[in-house]
Amino acid sequence: MWTFSAIGWFDIAFSQPFIVVLVLLIGLSIDYGLHVVMRYREARESSETSPSRAMTVALGSAGGALVYITTTTVIGFLSNLTSALGVFSELGVVSAIGIVATLLVPALKVELEGVIERREIDRLKPAVGTGGGPVSRVLDTGATLATKAPYVVIAVALLVSATGAYGATGIDASFGQSDFLAEDPDD
Known part of the structure; x- marks a missing residue:
């Protein structure tokens, strides 16, 4: 969603090679998630650590690596800007935007949820199809x-x-x- 919204913002015409970006981003987000979950499990198993502390340890150890991986991958895709083929230049930009969003959007969502919780805003809604509408x-x-x-x-x-x-x-x-x-x- 973020990636294709950015395509519109930057006035990049959608083309078939952009389909591969979706697959790349899904795989990358799964990979990022697995790294954090496995670090979390290690922290929970190694001692009597609270879930909150275990997540802090997991993000502290895996988070830096994920930022480094994201940075190098984005640089790699942005190297396509030197291509004489416009579709590859655009593919590099679109991929880079998506890769950065894959790292940042989940973190921003967690922070936003924390703000909402601290302000005690009630966001409990019934599941779709259970409200009688x-x-x-x-x-x-x-x-x-x-x-x-x-x-x-x-x-x-x-x-x-x-x-x-x-x-x-x-x-x-x-x-x-x-x-x-x-x-x-x-x-």
Whole structure:
């Protein structure tokens, strides 16, 4: 979300290579999370440490490494700015923005939650579909139909899927090497 919002802010036209950025960011955020969780578990197992203290230890030991990794990765992607191919330059910028957001957004969210908690702002809301509103009615109707007429629900789902599959056959998915070449190459 942050990455693609930044694309709009910087007026960068979306292109197919940006899809790989999503995969990169998901993998990177999982990796960052695993490092912190494993450090947290180590801190909890090594002594009778409180959860709060264990998280402080985990972030203190893994946090610096994550900042270093983020910095070097961003520098690596920004080196694409030297490319004569505009799509690679833009890919480098978009990746760098996403990588920085992957590190900072969770930390900023935790800090924001702390501020909200200290100000005693009530943010407890019921889960979607449990409050009795229109979403709840739609979900209840779907559950009732699936219970009373499961074969009809399956048939409708297959029909909708088949219609989508038929529509997908009309999409031009061809791709050639020339799609990566600069339209206006420098001599």
